[in-house]
Amino acid sequence: YNADKGEFKHYMLKEIYEQPDAVARTLDMALESTETAHSYQLRDDFLQRHETQLSNIRHVQVIACGTSYHAGLVAKYWFENLIRIPCSVEVASEFRYRNPVVVDNSLVICISQSGETADTLSALREIQKHSPTGLVSLALCNVPTSSLVRETDIFLPTLAGPEIGVASTKAFTTQLAALMLLVLKTGVTQSCIDDERLYTLLENLHKLPNQLHASLNLDASIKAMSESFEDKKSCLFLGRGLQFPIALEGALKLKEISYIHAEGYAAGELKHGPLALVDKDMPIVVLAPKDSMFDKLKANMQEVHARHGELFVFASEESKMVAEDRLHVVYIPDVCETLAPIVYSVPVQLLSYHVAVMRGTDVDQPRNLAKSVTVE
Ligand code: G6P
Secondary structure, rough: HHOOOOOOOOOOHHHHHOOHHHHHHHHHOOEEEOOOOOOEEOOOOHHHHHHHHHHHHHEEEEOOOHHHEEEEEEHHHHHHHHHOOOEEEEHHHHHHHOOOOOOEEEEEEEEEEOOOHHHHHHHHHHHHHHHOOOOEEEEEEOOOOHHHOOOOOOOOOOOOOOOOOOOOHHHHHHHHHHHHHHHHHHHHHOOOOOOOHHHHHHHHHHHHHHHHHHHHHOHHHHHHHHHOOOOOEEEEEEOOOOHHHHHHHHHHHHHHHHEEEEEEEEEHHHHHHHHHHHHOOOOOEEOOOOOOOHHHHHHHHHHHHHHOOEEEEEEEEHHOOOOOOEEHHHEEOOOOHHHHHHHHHHHHHHHHHHHHHHHHOOOOOOOOOOOOOOOO
């Protein structure tokens, strides 16, 4: 095992650093360069066998657990905003037991690193039992030989390579990359994405591995930031829009490996509860790219600051946020709004990692947790 970790102290850190390559591999499934005016296009053979199935779907239902569920939450924004296909996302353990409605012509996307998560599998089987008209099931999965892949109509792989650390990192960012490819492919198949948007996104996708690489270069500043968290009891992660699921994921990572209580919140909900918790002892991590939600988010940050909360902000340089008393800023490389959740995943992973190492926990094998949960 140790040999596999190479120069890294933990599998988790190694896997965080593998993300530029893992995402590049995943993107290569679908992206190719062209000699035409547009530099990139979707490869003809990407999901080609499934074009008829994709052309008929009218609704998307995502089912997943843990980190994979958070990838689904990002996909909901993409499906609805980019190609106007309604998308619901639910944790498998709830979906399975509440007699849910699956409308006709649904694409059911099961997201799972392992493909063996019992709740996800049983939720899928429950839907298949009722066989709604036009049902198409898809496994977004990192293990081609898994049960989930065997039991679904379409297999969309993440090419993350084996993930050993219990806390998922490269599986998550490759899930996001693959979901974006699926949204684009569906958009093209149904002619519901305009060309300009498509080609801009393809170009931006091509840049993604380099941006992930650049965000890894922030490791030292994030490590320095993490020192403020070592003795904390509780922590809040805030984001809006596409960054809300990343706030949830950041909180999950911190809980899992550092054992510090953390909550992810949609920043607009702050005033409906968590603001009451804010004091000088609770760090607040904010995901703040300069996007269409930035001004609103800034107002939320001011509410926290005015109540003596200490802010740790991941922002783009363009946001012109400057550090001051109780306001720490790390600049994240510029990335287009749509793909920003993929890049902003890296700093929250690194933050949790360094906090956990400082607190001396078993980073790769946190207490009470398992990599693959094969019991309900
Ligand atoms: C466990 C793991 C998490 C993972 C979740 C879902 O809780 O510790 O890292 O996100 O299962 O696993 P899956 O393999 O279905 O993605």
